[in-house]
Amino acid sequence: MTQKRQATSITQVAAAAQVSIQTVSNAINYPDRVKPETRQRVLQAIQALDYTPNLAARRLRSIHTTSVAVRIDSNAVTESGARGLYAGFIQDEFVYQLTAAGERRGVKVVAYTAEDSEQEITQLKRLVNSRDADGIVLTSTVENDPRLDVLASMRVPFLSFGRPWGAENLYSPEHAWVDVDGGFGTAAATRMLWARGARRIAFIGWVMHRTVPGRMQSTAEDRRVGWVKALRELNPAFTAMTARKWEVLGEESVAKGREGARRLLSQHPDVEAIVCASDTLALGALLETTSAARSDVIICGFDNSPVSKEFGFSSIDQNLDQVADAALDVLTSVTSRVRRPTDQGQAEVAHVLLQPQLIER
Amino acid sequence: MTQKRQATSITQVAAAAQVSIQTVSNAINYPDRVKPETRQRVLQAIQALDYTPNLAARRLRSIHTTSVAVRIDSNAVTESGARGLYAGFIQDEFVYQLTAAGERRGVKVVAYTAEDSEQEITQLKRLVNSRDADGIVLTSTVENDPRLDVLASMRVPFLSFGRPWGAENLYSPEHAWVDVDGGFGTAAATRMLWARGARRIAFIGWVMHRTVPGRMQSTAEDRRVGWVKALRELNPAFTAMTARKWEVLGEESVAKGREGARRLLSQHPDVEAIVCASDTLALGALLETTSAARSDVIICGFDNSPVSKEFGFSSIDQNLDQVADAALDVLTSVTSRVRRPTDQGQAEVAHVLLQPQLIER
DNA sequence: CTGAAAGCGCTTACAG
């Protein structure tokens, strides 16, 4: 493709403001270095000429670069996948908020695609080598994630949205992350239902593929634990035993939510409310209670996705705008920490756990 | 942020291959200009050193630039909006496919956000001035879209995904577009239902805010017309009059789909199938026919979104991978046409209408 | 077919 029109360059701004191009550069990047009057003159010229710095030139020359890469995924229906009603809601929204947060602070967010882990590693190398990204935001990390080694060996700053479940040490200074406290959300949901008068509050969640006492292993466990903890606080008679009787765990689908609610209704006809680990499960549960003429059972979902609004049930919002802001904060702080390896003091900044927000409906 | 590691540059490749940097550049960009043996040597060195060209340098120097911008939107639930179950499905998926198609051909897709048209214009200027994008892919264009004038005055090549409904001439060479033939899709759905034995086939769609005889004005009209045309072909007794009795038009929501189906069931208890303009409307219709114990009524949706899979109804897939490929093709051809203004011959390339695909379930 | 020179638009030292 062709460059259409000769854009304004720093030279023209310098001429208009009657200073050198270095002074224009300084006025933009190091305002303190130039006299207020000069800066004024430069800023006026910039405004008058509608000047925007050429980012390619800046990035070529500068030590400071300012872009982070994040993967985007398809939500198309495929044979293998597309679990749930809108499985990609959180990731899509996160990418949106990250892009918006980046625009606010002059950080470019570049998206890339990859169909599997191997392709993604190729992409990461390409992005870093071509200087298209100097920081990576990972999503959906898995145990022994191969991407982590690659990034470490390339010495590229990275951060994950989501805790590295299964890692020996969730708070390793090697692995910065930002995450949302799911248990806080389901606990808040449980308390809200209690406050509305419900006492028999069940849970529909995801299967936990492995559990280790005293060590959280998955989002599935995280969300379940919030429900258990809140009920134990509210009702001393509620035990780990009781929990197992009042929960149904399965895969992420409307059908499983429906099935779960059916089982709960039959085993516990006196159930008054159900906390769900997702809006997809919640919709299933809602459709089942409705068709069983049990609309008295209150349903609460998770993610505050459009489906929760359409069907009018309460849900937990992850506040992804805050997550995105924190992600860029942490990535920046990680970068500066890498620069000063002696400064161990701020390691804790590298892990941010944010609270989600209950949206009552 | 800081550059971590000294990346391989063209100089090192040149040294390794024992040629000059120009020859390396030529081997990459103009393979025909170098002797096969030399090219081999260069390619081996590139491979051995894991070299990726610095895009900032390339873009700074080169006349050819290779990035297009596209807007991404939030799908979060807000007071004002978030219509339907997953209103952003098509746009999100389009952006994904555009990014993937771009990666295949070395075109970077940069995403930007904007809350309104005014903000978007600011963003477009910024993107173009900073040489971050030299082509724009617009989505959801409206009548008298203010973005069009801005892009025209900046002489930036652009294309819209979606026809400029309401424009005097849909095929103006000034406005390149790629779109999907919605009417083709609903006609295919109607024929499929007929083939399955249904004769009384109703339609639930969106309100058409204005209609002009002989001139299509909206996606709402486009999708409705496909249903009408197919039925007129299949059933000579079906008239414009009949159409008005067998359709319900409203806003995009599950509740409206439900309401539409309720009305159809009461006015036409013998209805056998319903074609819907969206998966959201289709879900509403499905829930209504199910709760009215009329599961014999076949429902067909539009977009082949995850909800159509979860609930197992047929739908129309827009084949967004093809749309994305066509978009990049057209944007490239538009660019080259701008370069040679005398070459009027290929104007028709600038408008591509693709056929969607019926997914039967 | 190959290479020496120039330069894209900036920022970074550094001299004044």
Add this chain to the structure above:
DNA sequence: CTGAAAGCGCTTACAG
């Protein structure tokens, strides 16, 4: 506080 010089890594003419 300001400006002259150098150079980031490429591609583009152009000379040989």
